[in-house]
Amino acid sequence: MDKFAALVLVILLLPLAGAVLISFAGPYLPRVAAAVIANGTLLVAFLMTGIVALTGWQATSSGQTIPQHFAYGTWALIPPLKISFGLLIDPLALTWMLIITGVGFLIHLYSVGYMASDRNYRTFFAYMNLFVFTMLLLVMSDNFLWLLVGWGGVGLASYLLIGFYYDRVSAVLAARKALIMNVIGDVGIMIAIFLIYAHLGSAAYSDVFARVASVGAPALTAIGLWLLLGAVAKSAQLPLHTWLPDAMEGPTPVSALIHAATMVTAGVYLIARCYPIYDHAPVAAEVVAVVGATSALFAATIGCVQYDIKRVLAYSTMSQIGYMMFAVGAGAYTAGAFHFLTHAFFKALLFMAAGIVIQNLGGEQDIRKMGGLAGKMPLAFWTFLIGTVAIAGVPPFAGFFSKDAVIDAAIALHHPVLGAFLIIAAFLTAFYMFRLLFLTFFSGAYRGDGAPHDHPMVSMNVPVVVLAILATVGGFLAAPLGAALRLTFVGALHDQDIATINWPVAAGAFLLVVAGIATAYALYQVRPQLRESLIRALAGPRQLVMNAYYLDTVYHWLVEVPAYAIADAAAGFFETFIIRAIPLAASATAAALGGFARAWESGQLRRYGLTIAVGVVLLLAWYVITAYAAASQGVLPQ
Amino acid sequence: MPQVPLADYLILATVLFVIGLVGFLVRRNPITMLMAIELMWNAGNLVFAAFARNFGDMTGQVFVFIVITVAAAEAAISLAIVVMVFRHREDVDVDDISVMRG
């Protein structure tokens, strides 16, 4: 194993080592040690990832090629299935790795302060490190099987962390919901892998993508759609998105890391990674684009009427991931990855700033009980403002460039309807984000009960400031990122350049953004009466949107109720006559056989001998009878 | 001297073998059972010897020699175990040896 391969492996294993160390040595360590281990492993992993990325960058810009693929040998060879373990460190994986380790480190740092008074402090860091490990495995793997391991692993970590406050019923229910939805997706991926293996004979990316052209479009479409099921569940896209708002029951750093910056973008990564499949399966790709754009618009409308600060951010996450999904579905893979990058900056920033607000208000999350906090929490306000303008798409902040790249792609690739969805969603995004900003930090005096207080904590403030800077300047990473990703998306049919801006489109979108901001300003700052009358006039539709289009209710009636009805019927009939009868019969049979086996085992030596003798006679009889049978067919040997 | 046909040896050996087996099954004294087992082993020896003579090959006889040696060791060990087991018992009946069952 050369130096580079070892380095890459260490990046992957460091967070795991941290998790294991905290888990097993945790009880014997001081609390601070857990934090140091968790943060230390991530910081080192990030720095090493940076080294890898820079080395790759230098080598590439000086015209050399460096290895991207590292094989570590065969994990299992169960003929004909061969599972090797290897890592694929290409620019696409590196983009994700940098965010996972970098933003992950900042959020770990933030957690040191945010979780300071939690009694399960060490557990929290162990889970967080476990998450980082599984997420890294997901993006670094060089084949679908290890991707699936990571995919399941992040689901597990997410489940553990959403239910972190396990004494709250709502948290446990939310965790369960997330797990169930994610497992639906896992099954989709599994089926996709089975299909891939059946049609392409391997699970390694290199083999699969090389052979894609030899497989018919129908098979590829099926594979693409099953993969999409996994992506939709993991990335909270329509129609499997309902777990994400509930997942906000988890601690805020968890929301920032898992449910904003990294895990929920795994679906985007998956589809970008499988670009050869989608390029050859236009139908599946089109479905991805439709799902993405629809989710973007759908979530944006819901975001306009929510009152829980984290739920608004959750819906905005879903909406933004909708943009990315659309981009990768339309074929503009680089634009999708670019939006992932900037989104990780500003959405993590927003969550962490919101976390400061929530903590300073003693856990209050309802924006109706906030207001006028701008002066009381200046740092939270300013950083939240930066995040807001970034996500809204105000130049020159990060979101402007990436969102523009996606909308440009929609137009360039002739998706008029979906493009319109995205543009409307952009307007709504500006509106609801500024609504959130105004309601939280302005709109008159503070409306809450307890007095707001500002506890500045260095470990929380530093990451927020760093992310604020990144959210400000992140848009200028377009050129290097585009150049790097060109190495991954070799031969992609529709990939778009992200560095050039289509100025008329950008200007139009910007106008809409301004309009959105203005509307929010009008309704929430200047004319609250207008808002009241608007609410009265649109009470019906508002109710619909506030309840997230009653999708949870629909699922309740469509899935839960029939399921329970079937279960009840089963309990009535099957349970009595079949389910209970089968084990009874089985146990009776087993007991009878067991009784026989035990009776046989009489302890009487001579009976044992007799059994042997009978066995011998039967054995000989078998041979004689089969020999005669063979002889009567004239194939007697000899 | 007329040669005894191979088949006769085999029949004799088989008869000895089955007598040994039946003896093992019907006797309850472990010593007698051991004797029955010796009979079975020696039936095998007889077959070896008969074939060795038939083939004019020494290996069969060597095998017999080795079996006899092993049989001696086996007999000694069996006797020792039987003695150990029945040291503190009134009678010698294997049917009474069944603490463990089931």
Place this chain on the structure above:
Amino acid sequence: MIQSVAIDWNVIAPVVVLVATGLLVLVVDLLSRSAPRQLLYGIGIVGSLAAFAAMLPLRGQELTTFGGAFASDSFSWPFDVLLLLTLTISLALSCLGKAEDGANPGAYAALLIFCTIGGLILAGATTLIGIFLGLEELSLALYVLAGTGYPRRSSQEAALKYVLLGSLASGFLIFGMALLYGSAGSISLAAMSHAAYAGGPLFIGGFALFLVGVAFKLALAPFHLWTPDVYEGSPLAVTAFMAVAVKAAMFAVLARFAYVVFGHDASALVPLWILAILSMIVGNVGAIRQTNLKRLLAFSGIAQAGYLVLALAGVGRGGVATLVFYLAAYAFMNLGAFAVIALIGNGDELHADLSAYRGLAFRRPMVAALMMLFFLSLAGIPATAGFIGKVLLLGQAMGAGPWGVAMAVALIVGTLVSFYVYFQVIWQMFAPADAEAVASDGNAAVSWVAVAAGAVGVLLLGIVPQLLLAHL
């Protein structure tokens, strides 16, 4: 007329080392008035490791000696390693305070070593004489060892049953070998393959009786009846040895026989497949209501022997790899489980009773976790060696025609039944403890080493099977 017998000492070096070790143990026991038994067993362990060292240069080589009667090849090598591993762990477990050795440690250790020598001879034997000698050396020593717990009545009984039934089975074996010799005109397995090709009553009858002898030692139903009684009665360390070493050695014989003699046509092996299916049923079902762990593991061993036969279904190199892999997995999980029994009671036989495990998870969480690991592996739960082994076995059987499929089905059904058995043990460990629970505070380092070896083996083979598979 007498050809000079050329002996390649390298080939038999491991055997020679073990013989010397056995004699050394006896001599040390003789000369010192009161040598602590740990010293004698320590000598045995060192000798076992030395024998392993002597085997290292043989790895990957195909050598024979004694005019081709004894081989050290890539086939026998892994079986030899397993045998030495088992010897080492059994000797280690015998060091425990309450371990039984018949108050005669020198003879006890020597007999264990001689048993292992018998196993090594079996693994390398290419003629009937080698098989017979190895088998008898293994068995004769084991008959005595089974009785070394003789103050206990059950140990006496175990020895008596084992020696009488074992000799009876040997009688069949000898008669079968005689007929095989008659059919082939030679005692070498290679010559036998011609006889097998020709078929014929002599060969088939001989093979049937030979199979009886082998199946008896392997505890394949219906020749298994001695197993639970003997396992229960023998001292703990001996039971552990018996469970693993005898299976390893006998499967080496059976596999070599199957490959050399039936390499071209395995149709004569059909009764073996039937015995395997029967064993899986009897073993798993018989274990259901056992309350003694040694007895339970005996029934489990019967079922596992049935599983192992699957590896021989279908002909090909993959079969031996599968066989060795599952045997290694079996060795690790069984030795681990026996080591846990020895650990908590310091070698005391009382702790083979299931009631000693009630509430263990609360009293000794680490020990209970490891015991659970071994039983999960026996049940074949993923991430353990038992799972990968079963997957390999299924793969082997599925490609072996209708009988292979039948065996695969039996394996799956048997595994399902065994879940009940194994999870009952796990359940016991988590049940609230009785007030009069047997003290389970044994903590000897040597048993921890054995437990750890088992646990590491089970996990490594379960998570990174290629570590072993790559070398098979």
Place this chain on the structure above:
Amino acid sequence: MLFSPWATVAIFFVVAVVVALLISAVPGIFTSKRPNRAKSEAYECGVPPTSAMIGRFPVRFYLVAMLFVIFDVEAASFYPWAVRLRDLGAFGLMEMVTFIVVLGVGYAYVWKKGGFSWR
């Protein structure tokens, strides 16, 4: 068909088993069983028996017999070796020395452990 080797072998086995069973059973069938008290008593040279017939094993005799059997049969290995000693040469000598050493250690062990003492 009837005279295929398999038929021969089947007949062969049947004959063997039947003959064996007959031989085993004949004494049981043809003996006259008229037990009386005097017959079932232990024979103590006409003197009425003083204790139960089935008593302790004379363990010592077995012990000696076992040791005799072992060493007797091992000694039998000397004969073929002695016949061929000249051909075997130094190798044969070494082999026998090894054999005797192994036996000797066992012998010494039995001696030391009191196997030969007439307890």
